[in-house]
Amino acid sequence: MRILGIESSCDESGIAVYDSEKGIIAHQLYSQVKLHQEYGGVVPELASRDHVRKIIPLIKASLKQANCQPESLNAIAYTQGPGLIGALLVGASIAKSLAVAWNKPAIGIHHLEGHLLAPMLEDKQPEFPFLALLVSGGHTMLVSVSGLGEYQIIGESIDDAAGEAFDKTAKIMGLAYPGGPLLARLAEHGDGSEQPFPRPMTDRPGLDFSFSGLKTFAANRIYACDDLPDAAKQQVRANIAQAFQDAVVDTLLIKCKRALKQTGYTRLVVAGGVSANTHLRNQLALLMKKLNGEVFYPRHEYCTDNGAMIAYAGYCHYPHGVDADSSIEVYPRWPLSDI
Template identity: 55%
Template sequence: MRVLGIETSCDETAIAIYDTTRGLLANQIHSQTDVHACYGGVVPELAARDHVRKLPLLFRAALIEANLRRDQINAIGYTAGPGLQGALMTGAAFAKGLARALQCPALGVHHLEGHVLAPLLEEERPQFPFLAVLVSGGHTQLIAVKALGDYALLGESIDDAVGEAFDKSAKLMGLGYPGGAALSQLAQRGRRDAIRFPRPMIDRPGLDFSFSGLKTAVALAIAAGKDHADIAASFEQAVIDTLAIKIGRALEQTGYRHVVLAGGVAANRPLRLRLKEMMDERGGQVFYPPPILCTDNAAMIALVAALRLERGERDAAAGFEVRPRWPLVSLSHLSSR
């Protein structure tokens, strides 16, 4: 089965083609960074308009990359949420219209489920159950992944997500938008022990996070005239230490030996190295997608759609529904279908 995936939840327009026998055949991604950079953040209306312009172009490019005709597509998966409502609607409308034209089934996919299961696209794959560490601009969550569709939220950020804390701290240092990657680059030139930033909430029970205080600590360090490279390195180390401590607690709580690191911040090399060291010491293993599949992409959407379509799941023939807010754990009831 060849599944076309469509991702338009925020500021990346993406189309991919996944074959259940041959694997990923095409992966086209267009970033809207230049569209939103002058505003210092994503403008929802501009994001939706750019999706409309780019979707047909990326669809044609994906067919060329996969060396397929459009009538060789067997099904379509699209991001139905969570995300920006207007952006989600552009992808859903394109998917449903195309499905009608091709007379093939379509299925709305949960964006976060895509991130969590993205490592299944690799040759070396995690085995269920595993602990998913979802770290992105919008989410910081620890999730017990028991099976496809069977998820339990163990902990999450009560304020800023990790990626959001990176971007806001980068903005305070004048590193532009989006600043998370720029901050990590700057951190390579700094001393990780130069400033003792707090490791938030590690002295409390539970697995929740809080990163807004770190942003305040960065602002104070800047005001005190500290070296920006040292600030970046010390900030990054504080985030990594905090994540590692909470992940360790989650592993002890669940008894799992496999960890999946997913989301945009999963591309952070020091974080990857720290988790690999942790899992090596524990006799376990950490998995993460290649950097191109850490940020928003349609390959993960096509994969999840294929897995669920094989179980017989389908959208209603007429209309579509997008969900800007959609808890991942609400999918758990589907695991028994």
Template identity: 55%
Template structure:
């Protein structure tokens, strides 16, 4: 079974083709991605209307590129999957419209997929795929969640962000430091030259006994330091503040993940989403989990950001597990807000 996946939830246009083979892990045949980073840099963040228009321009050429790379004809596609939510409403509508139109033209069924489920399952495309059950740390854009995952479609929220997510904290603090878009990767690069102990920043909710996250207070603390340093701050102080900010975010993510593992008794951790590519986060999680005999699984770096491969994979695994049924009803809707447990 060949599943074409279409991702358009925010500022990346992604298309991919995976092959589902019986009960085994689906195989990625080809994927193509276009990032809108360069377009949005002039505005310091994602402009939803521009994002939607760019998806319109990119998705059809990307689909043709993927089919050509895989050596497949459109007529060989068995199911067309797309991101139904969460995400930007206009951007989601572009991907849903393309997927349903293509499926209708080919007389193939279509399936809407939860964006975060795609991230959650993306490590299954790696060289070291996990096994159920596991704890998942989802750190993608405006979402920071800890989940217990017992199987495809069997998700329990253990903790989640109550205000700013980790990705938002990276981006907002980077903006306070005068860094460009996207802020998270730029802050991480600047942090390599700084001293994380130079500033005493808070670790919100670290000791409150829950698995919830809050990073709004950290952002306020960084703002206070930026104002104290003034407009003529030296580059070393900026690097030190970047390093301290990154260290605070990573410490919270690592310690909450370890607490989730301890509370559930599970010995396997999956980290997924864009922040999952952060070098310091991976290093600290690897060290901490190795000491405790816990296996950690990550997506391939190329699949940490939004992409069509994770959408095609999630659809394939849902279909294999009998957790979803593709439909030839091409009247589509999108859900900009959609809880993963309700998927």
């Protein structure tokens, strides 16, 4: 079985072909980072227009890479939501059009489910049930996963997600977009002298997150060093970045530990763009070792938005029925629990 996957929820055009015997046999990705950098964030209209330009050439390149003809495909999977409505409509329109032209079924996929299932693309795969920590640019949540499509959200951010807090704090520091990875690199140069930052919502029961206040705390510390000489300011900012990252990672660890205890699970899946953070991975590895559990990640290229995770999710859902309707419908807001 072969599934073509199309991802277009935000600012990355991702196309992949999944083969049930060989795994991912084609993977193409185009990032719009340079397009949006001068604006300091994603401009939805520009994102949609760029998807229009890039998706068809990426599909052609993927089929060529996979040495695959349209007739050998079983279905076309596409991101149906959540995401930017214009960007989603581009991917959905192309997927539905190709489905009609090639006489193939189309499968609408939940973007976060794609992230959640991405570790299944690795040689070492988690078995159900497991706890999932989804940490992407716009989402931070803990999910109890009993099986395919059986997802219960047991904790989520009530304001900024972890990735948003990283990017916004980086922007306050004057780092280029996207700033989260740059802030993480800057944190590597911290000397540990910055006063500890708060660990939000860890002093009360529950599994929800809040990172907006932590971002404000970091902003106040950043503004307080504005009058320092440039050399001193750079070190202080590295120290602030380190303290901020430590606070975010510690908060995620504390909530993961609580959730594992609550669910009784010994397997933890971590997915989404922030799951590529090295400090987070190291600390979660130590945590799961202490708890005699296992932690699973997708490889770095599958942490951010990509077509591979959509193609695989399409493969998983194919036996359970596909959308025979040619109408185009997307869901910019689509709770994971509503799948």
